[in-house]
Amino acid sequence: MIKSRHRSFAENLLFALNIFIIFLLVFGTSVIIPQWLQPVGRLHPLILHFPIVVLIMAMMLEFFRFKERFRTETLYHDFTTYLWLTGAIFAAFTAIMGLFLSKEPGYEGATLQWHKWLGAGVVFVSTIIYWCRSAGWYNVKIARSCAALVVVSLVLAGHFGADLTHGENFVLAPVWHPEKELVPVEKALVYRDVIQPIFLSKCTSCHNPDKTKGGLMLIDEKSILKGGKDGKLFLAGQPQISMLLQRIHLPEEDKKHMPPSGKPQLTPDEMNLLYLWIKENADFKKKVIDLPEKDSLRLIAVTYLKPADETGEKYDFAAADEKLIKKLNNNYRVIYPLASESPALGVNVYNKSTYQPKTLQQLSAIKKQVVLLDVSKMPVKDAELKTIAQFENLHVLNLNFTDITGSTLKDLAGLKALKMLSLAGTPLNAGAIKQISAIRSLTKITLWDTGLSDAVLKELQSSNKNIEFIKSFKDDGKPIKLNDPQVKNTSLVFANSIPLQLVHPIKGVELRYTADGSTPDSLQSPIYKPGLDLTQTSSIKVKAYKNGWLSSDVVQFNVFKSAFTPDSISFLTPPNEKYTASGAKSLIDKELGGTNFGNGKWIAAQKNIEIYMQFANPVKLHTITLNCLRNLGSQVFLPIGIEIWGGADLNHLKRLSSIVPPQAKKGEPDMAVGIDCKLKVDGAISCIKIIAKNIQQLPSWDPVKKGPEWVFMDEIFVN
Secondary structure, three states, X not given: OOOHHHHHHHHHHHHHHHHHHHHHHHOHHHOOOOHHHHXXXXXXXXXXXXXXHHHHHHHHHHHOOOOHHHOOOHHHHHHHHHHHHHHHHHHHHHHHHHHHHHOOOOEOOHHHHHHXXXXXXXXXXXXXXXXXXXXXXXXXXXXXHHHHHHHHHHHHHHHHHHHHHHOOOOOOOOOOOOOOOOOEHHHOEHHHHHHHHHHHHHOOOOEEOOEEHHHOOOOOHHHHHHOXXXXXXXXXXXXXXXXXXXXXXXXXXXXXXXXXXXXXXXOHHHHHHHHHHHHOOOOOOOEHHHOOOOOHHHHHHHHXXXXXXXXXXXXXXXXXXXXXXXXXXXXXXXXXXXXXXXXXXXXEEOOOOOOOOHHXXXXXXXXXXXXXXXXXXXXXXXXXXXXXXXXXXXXXXXXXXXXXXXXXXXXXXXXXXXXXXXXXXXOOOHHHHHHHOOOOOOOEEEOOOOOXXXXXXXXXXXXXXXXXXXXXXXXXXXOOEOOOOEEOOOOOEEOOOEXXXXXXXXXXXXXXXXXXXXXXXXXXXXXXXXXXXXXXXXEEEEEEEOOOOEOOOOEEEEEEEOOEOOXXXXXXXXXXXXXXXXXXXXXXXXXXXXXXXXXXXXXXXXXXXXXXXXXXXXXOOOEEEEEEEEEHHHOEOOOOEEEEEEEOOOOOEEEEEEEOOOOOOOOOOOEEEEEEEEOOOOOOEEEEEEEEEOOOOOOOOOOOOOOOOEEEEEEEEEO
């Protein structure tokens, strides 16, 4: 056993450590920990497990100390004594280290106080019991009560410590996680119900009132706008230079990456939501339904919310046969359940060129289950409203921009459950609306762009207080701006030609375009008409015009010709593991990545990118185009140089092209840039090697000053 002088020294050390802990607790606000001593405090998470294990072992032995079989066991009693003394000393050292650590920035709040005092309490109780356990009054009840008290204190201190390190309720989260009730779309705020839950689940373990890492809290609007010690978290409307977006897109191994490595990481959708929210000025009060219907932020946000029609309503009809639903489903008629475990179905119809009256007639087999029907922009005629009237449980009907005239709207009067009716973009008269408004269940009718005058709409509203009429804008003599034109092509990469598909949601709009990169005007630029085929890589600009309206913004996009597709493609130098897309084949899959490099469609590296392509049959090539990304706020630059090598095989290559792309200038917008490399080659070749050289040093004007620098690429076009 340990010699008495060693035990005496340990007991004196334990007494001194307790006095020092009391000193730190009493004068903690005035104590300043020197920088050279801070590493000692940071050892707290490292050694705390040892005293926990030793003390629990000591408590177990103490619990059974007074059993008859152990009363006279000298070894048992001595071992328990020294184990207790060892556990108490190490617990004291651990508590002192924790008190040192708590003086660093980022630790404060109620959780810290609970953890601190419970940890100190473990030391004090262990010390007191150690000194008293040889007293005559110390009996089995006291021993077991004290042992239980120390163990409970250890568990609670550990619980609050885990909350400090990993976030609130870290220990119990796997077994106690009350389900959050989804907020209906129509009531949801973008920040409160979509963005804030991301912060709470992925960020507040480090940025909360108890642990403000980097001086940053992410618990409410005020603290988010305040930012941290490194400045503002974001610049509203400028995601490309916002610190939040820069940090979440850094490599996970980078010490500034958020969330830190080992913590739950943001999903691509969550990163997109943060990007789009900041891009749309980071409004804390905006409702989701106030965003445009096709807005990217809205489209992603609604997947986190309860659908507008999922009101928890109980239906008295049975669910349709799943095999029947599967049979009725096709590419242009999509049938889907409106809610989990609900018999109610929604039906969306697409592609006016394939629409026929039987598209609706074939739904008669599930007419009881159809609660939502969307046939907007389909060539639905007046006669087909009789078919729709058979859907007796229909709640929502969208007839926007169909071919109905309103003469047979009375056929819908039998839809006793109809709540919302959309008739925008159809020619109507007041009489037809009066007939349909007699349906008592109706709460909303959309009537913009129907030709009804303000006076008629006002009369309808005054005589139908229970119905909300969604009207067109009030014409105060001031023209309003047109929506942007929309590109409907599913892919903008083609081999031979591509039919350009441009649309606009407002009827009568004139779309003027250019294919040479110049800005379209209302006089000289050609008018877009369906049937326009493009046969070459082009930079398209489109602008919408209509009399009485302000012209739209210019919409710019590129179409790329890629006449040849390699039979195989591989990396000679691997990309960064975070940005591998679907491997090398994603560079020839004809899917553009846009400007969001976190969407899984880009490959990237912090070094040179080297790619090898092979053709089964030799081909004669003229140009190779690399589609690369520029995002200066995230240190994403175009390659500083590109080399193309070609030949019969990898061992017999010669340089076919070497170019230096224009380098970044301060303030340039985020965009994908197609970099053309003209090839000097006489005959056909079978192999291509591409080297995209990364920038070696950030420009002097870049606020970050030093790396990491990135090269991003999503497609290679071969012609």
